[in-house]
Amino acid sequence: MFNVAEIRKDFPMLNGKTMSGHPLSYLDNGATTLKPQCVIDAVNYFYEEITANAHRGDYELSMKVDKLYEQTRDVVAKFINCDRREVAFTSGTTFGINQVAYGYVRTHLKKGDVILITDAEHASNVLPWFRLAEEIGVVIEYIPLSENGRLTVENFRSAMHEKVKFVAFAAVGNVLGYKAPVKEICAIAHEYGAKVMIDGAQSVPHNVTDVKDLDCDFLTFSAHKMCGPSGMGVMYGKYELLQETEPLLLGGGANARFNSCGEVILKEVPYKFEAGTQNIEGIIGMKAAIEYLMKVGMENIAAHEKELRTYLVNELSKLDNVILYNPDGDTGIVTFNVKDIFSQDAAGYLSSQGVAVRSGNHCAKILVEFLGTDDTIRCSMYFYNTKEDVDALVEAVRTCTIENCIGIFF
Amino acid sequence: MSDLMKDPMVLRQIIMDHYEYPRHHKLLNDPAYRMTHMASESCIDDIHVQAKINNGIIEDVNFDGKACTISTASTSIMADLVKGKSIEEARKIINEYYAMINGEAYDEEMLEEAIALQGVSKQANRIKCATIGWHGLEQLINESEAEDGRK
Known part of the structure; x- marks a missing residue:
């Protein structure tokens, strides 16, 4: 049985950790992942x-x-x-x-x-x-x-x-x-x-x-x-x-x-x-x-990530300040930008809301020529992520304005 | 220093204003200007900074390129601040600015609007954004002085 709540108990980093005073939503699993206690x-x-x-x-x-x-x-x-x-x-x-x-x-x-x-x-x-x-x-x-x-x-x-x-x-x-x-x-x-x-x-x-x-x-x-x-x-x-x-x-x-x-x-x-x-x-x-x-089961992991991705893409699609680059993707990687906001500025604001994502060109410098943008925000999910993590991200994206991005410095 | 400049709302507005309406945001194809390309290794910031320096005076500074709010605003503020100043004065300002960004004591009066960026000292990952244009200008000043020294 795949049970995210049970799985999360295995991870000290998911045990009530906060970032900038908010519950941590760690969505940068493409960069590195959290470790369970057994590891x-x-x-x-x-x-x-x-x-x-x-x-x-x-x-x-x-x-x-x-x-x-x-x-x-x-x-x-x-x-x-x-x-x-x-x-x-x-x-x-x-x-x-x-x-x-x-x-x-x-x-x-x-x-x-x-x-x-x-x-x-x-x-x-x-x-x-x-x-x-x-x-x-x-x-x-x-x-x-x-x-x-x-x-x-x-x-x-x-x-x-x-x-x-x-x-x-x-x-x-x-x-x-x-x-x-x-x-x-x-x-x-x-x-x-x-x-x-x-x-x-x-x-x-x-x-x-x-x-x-x-x-x-x-x-x-x-x-x-x-x-x-x-x-x-x-x-x-x-x-x-x-x-x-x-x-x-x-x-x-x-x-x-x-x-x-x-x-x-x-x-x-x-x-x-x-x-x-x-x-x-x-x-x-x-x-x-x-x-x-x-x-945990690799099939379960893939299925859970797919479910989260569908939910996230659906929620982000409702916002009018988001450009999605891979709405049809197959994995827990969802890449987007907040309209008219530089990805690093947006990621800084997301961080202030407890959401950890990657911004930049993700070490794939040739792809930028294809995407037509130099930099994006990448949310990458893993099997221990939840709909609550997605909700936190979506809410932060919804409120991501230039004013709020600059606001993190004050 | 006026009390206004202690109000976070005002400081925020300064950054907003310089980001949305950056000053000196152009590059001239003029041999009187020396130019440098500044590309951050760790983020996407990629700008050119140019300066016209004559007889030890920074007569003009321009910049353009891809940049986040912090690098755009900080470079725009810098250009305003050093234009018309002597190299010596500019160096003092640059050093005070670095002190502020590194969280050390600094002279508020000398930095004028640049103090709006004081909060960057608490966001280590953005220090490069806040200094990329400044490092560019510093480099141009060094080059100019080196050239004058050779003459």
Whole structure:
């Protein structure tokens, strides 16, 4: 049974917290999410009860850490339906994308080969490709978006051609929150022999993810956007591709043998990607977060967010001072502006009313050319948000005037 | 300082007025002006500031670009305030303004209408908005002085 009131009791941040004297309506889940007590406890458990390094010690404590460390890999594998060897721990989505870019794409593409992305990508899924273009002469091309900003199968097909060797896009965009047809795109890309990397930062926390079904080649995501600790994430890759991927970082824990002649034998996949002491508390905390999400149920999470979005869009549509950019969206991301008010001014006023939202261009600087506006307000909801949160947002938007925006400074 | 300038309603009105009807809100294509592009790293503010500085006097200041209420109003107020002042006077004003924005003691008399922005000191995320135009002017003054030094 999905019960938001019960769920909220699990989150200390939802336990009567206020902002600017109002009950906190935290609607910036696309940026980061709140943590349930079980995740906080898991992190503390490492520090308070079992502090020791992983994969290093022959003593009981260290072995306890190893066990949790490797159990996390199993939990992730179950969560996204892959083999445990296909799960490499990273510091987050950004690191994962860079790892794929420099470890795989850099060594598999050559001058003139094309990398296909979209106009809606987050900076983390643009800049590594720009650098590869500069360094090895690959060409970046853009899949055109549909009129309302979607990545569609038709548009992808029209952009796909023989020279495209790699495709990278977000399964859910971080600005408009549309779901991309990942499975269909992977199938078409594979017909051409291209590989596909999915930026899962905004999709994995909110939907069922089955990499076998999607047949994507790489998938990266972050723990902190799914109730887990910051500085923690996952790079999934098909086993044979991970074997061909060079680690971005080299060091202790990633090598099996080396000698003074410079001969190095790296560890097996995925350990070769985990050089240096890992974010052990992050790994243990991520395990707790994923177990928590699976208990709540990813289907329930998606359904609740959809219901909230419908309610919010409906309420915002009644206001005449709102421009909505994605009324037909699929996820808990609702992007809008208050007419004639700069988004940062509006977000400042919303904050004074207890409502936390993001303003700006959301690190998707190419998309602004498409939207025709430089900056927007993004409300991004999660399964612990309520209609009361939506009501607080709508009421704040309704009363959002220039006078009130300036009023926060007095 | 008149009591009027202690009334929040009046101060608010000053910001409103400079936001809705910004002064010196244009850019001239005139070689007598030196210009700088100021783009905030953390927000969307993206403005050009230009100044005509001759013999140590700031004869004119203009600006334009994308900007929120605070950056527009603060730059408009600044342009009004420093126009016709010597570089030395302008630097004093700029430093008093930074002190106010950083929550330190400052000279109200010297800042005139700019004191309307005193509340920004309590909103750390907006300090960049309130200073972007001022940093631009400071940069132009530095450039001008450096050039004069070379002559």
